Amino acid sequence: MNLPWRSIPLWLGALCLLAIGVAALAAPVLVGSDPLAMVARPYLWPGQNAAHWLGTDMLGRDLWSGLVYGARVSLRIGLEAGVCTALLGLAIGCLAGYFGGWVDNLLMRVTELFQIMPSLIFTLVLVIILGPRVDTLVLGIAATAWPNVARLARGEAQRLAGMEFVQAARVIGMSEARILWVHILPNALMPVLAMLAMLVGHAILTEAALAFLGLSDPNVVSWGSMIGAGRDVLRTAWYMTALPGLAIFFTVAALGLLGGALNDWLNPRRGGLQ
Amino acid sequence: MSVLSVEGLCVRYAGQQNPAVDDLSFSVEAGQTLALVGESGSGKSTTGFAILGLLPAQAQVRARQLAFAGQNLLGLSENALCAVRGGGIGMVFQDALSALNPLMTVGEQIAEAVRLHHPVSRAEARARALALLKRVRIAEAQRRLDEYPHRLSGGMRQRVVIAMALAGEPRMLIADEPTTALDVTIQAQILRLLADLQAEAGLALLLITHDLGVVAEMADRVLVMRHGRCLEQRDVLDLFNAPQHPYTRQLLAACPPVGSPV
Numbered sequence A: 001m002n003l004p005w006r007s008i009p010l011w012l013g014a015l016c017l018l019a020i021g022v023a024a025l026a027a028p029v030l031v032g033s034d035p036l037a038m039v040a041r042p043y044l045w046p047g048q049n050a051a052h053w054l055g056t057d058m059l060g061r062d063l064w065s066g067l068v069y070g071a072r073v074s075l076r077i078g079l080e081a082g083v084c085t086a087l088l089g090l091a092i093g094c095l096a097g098y099f100g101g102w103v104d105n106l107l108m109r110v111t112e113l114f115q116i117m118p119s120l121i122f123t124l125v126l127v128i129i130l131g132p133r134v135d136t137l138v139l140g141i142a143a144t145a146w147p148n149v150a151r152l153a154r155g156e157a158q159r160l161a162g163m164e165f166v167q168a169a170r171v172i173g174m175s176e177a178r179i180l181w182v183h184i185l186p187n188a189l190m191p192v193l194a195m196l197a198m199l200v201g202h203a204i205l206t207e208a209a210l211a212f213l214g215l216s217d218p219n220v221v222s223w224g225s226m227i228g229a230g231r232d233v234l235r236t237a238w239y240m241t242a243l244p245g246l247a248i249f250f251t252v253a254a255l256g257l258l259g260g261a262l263n264d265w266l267n268p269r270r271g272g273l274q
Numbered sequence B: 001m002s003v004l005s006v007e008g009l010c011v012r013y014a015g016q017q018n019p020a021v022d023d024l025s026f027s028v029e030a031g032q033t034l035a036l037v038g039e040s041g042s043g044k045s046t047t048g049f050a051i052l053g054l055l056p057a058q059a060q061v062r063a064r065q066l067a068f069a070g071q072n073l074l075g076l077s078e079n080a081l082c083a084v085r086g087g088g089i090g091m092v093f094q095d096a097l098s099a100l101n102p103l104m105t106v107g108e109q110i111a112e113a114v115r116l117h118h119p120v121s122r123a124e125a126r127a128r129a130l131a132l133l134k135r136v137r138i139a140e141a142q143r144r145l146d147e148y149p150h151r152l153s154g155g156m157r158q159r160v161v162i163a164m165a166l167a168g169e170p171r172m173l174i175a176d177e178p179t180t181a182l183d184v185t186i187q188a189q190i191l192r193l194l195a196d197l198q199a200e201a202g203l204a205l206l207l208i209t210h211d212l213g214v215v216a217e218m219a220d221r222v223l224v225m226r227h228g229r230c231l232e233q234r235d236v237l238d239l240f241n242a243p244q245h246p247y248t249r250q251l252l253a254a255c256p257p258v259g260s261p262v
């Protein structure tokens, strides 16, 4: 079970994400200005002014500052929503797959119900009802993304439930709840972990899509909210949309590379992990 | 008093015409080995799981008596059954390759089994796991404690499984074809280990097998099963010397000649 150290996509993805992550963490060191403060003349193009090398938006807010601080919010929403999605899907999938019978029937009907709803619209409605804040965005995204994880975890739990070590655990007197916790969850976690990078990418994209539609937390800057703000001047000052757009593109692409490499490694179906 | 006493055990799987186990009666004493033999599908494993209350929900179990150490097992609550499983009756099955969780070390798994039946600290459970590994005579027990199952050979894994079965200090062991998946030399070692452990602790042993060579070596009494029914139940010497039922004779004839029991 060695990591594929030679894998180029793995390195490329990991380095790219590391750079973005470090920039996000070091935001106060990297940039001098508050991303929401109006610090210069509006509509400065990138390269026009050395003090604001990526330019300013229509209100004179520094775009470099926005990108760096926006990384914090976008990554945070992506990570939190990704983890919530994975945990929710894992819990529901494992319960359904392990217990089977009516528990499985009930949980899978609910899962299907969530799956047939157009997920972006469902998230949109949730966020409109709850009000656009970072935590409600996380909730709204996780609430619609979990069914795929649940299906994966269910299949895994079903396979595990038939394995001899689960029967062996019953034979030594382990309760069903403990078996679920000790044997099923950790084993079903592997393929779900392999999906995590993809879930984070999905969450970042969804946040951006919602922000483009005007649903973003007004108190913080995210890449999505920058795109949303730049939308009105797209024809004259396209760089305001293009810069955060590129940031999202690189982040999601890096997540995709990393996720693919990790998936090859962690997914037991491909015989990677003994 | 018998450690295990079964009378009139019947098991029927939903949707099947014939019962998988039909009016089976036997008992096992401390220090004694009863062998359950019969062809594939004769209901041997079903009997073992029925004793522990581990048959799937679609199996209907009835018995006039199903008592372990004087305690009626039928109608026990799930919690009470969990205490009997591993704590009173241990079980070992055929396929040791998949009987261990691939993500947990050998030591963790045995310690988990210890803590299910004894309220001890983690450190104490680990110490007991080590002692158990030594008891099942694993080479380099200390090192094996922190190893993952895929690093162990089939024979070693079966020893670990036996250690887990012994973790709750049961008075009885059910071994369901414990050596079928192993190669011949390892089979002999595992059988010897079972016999030694039985002698050390005075365990009652219910040995499920279709290998009459194993029966000749291990068993005190033999119960021959077919289609869920008991054909004959006798001391092992009597059975080998003078099989009464035609089916038993057939079984003995199909088996390479075994000398007198060792």
Ligand SMILES: Nc1ncnc2c1ncn2[C@@H]1O[C@H](COP(=O)(O)OP(=O)(O)OP(=O)(O)O)[C@@H](O)[C@H]1O
Binding pocket: B013, B014, B016, B020, B038, B039, B040, B041, B042, B043, B044, B045, B046, B047, B056, B210
């Ligand atoms: N879960 C189940 N559902 C329905 N029928 C079953 C189930 N398990 C076993 N049976 C049936 O019950 C009968 C007895 O099976 P059992 O597994 O007890 O046989 P066995 O003597 O252990 O055979 P083997 O030597 O192959 O292990 C068989 O006819 C089998 O088809």
Ligand SMILES: [Mg+2]
Binding pocket: B044, B045, B046, B176
């Ligand atoms: Mg069997």
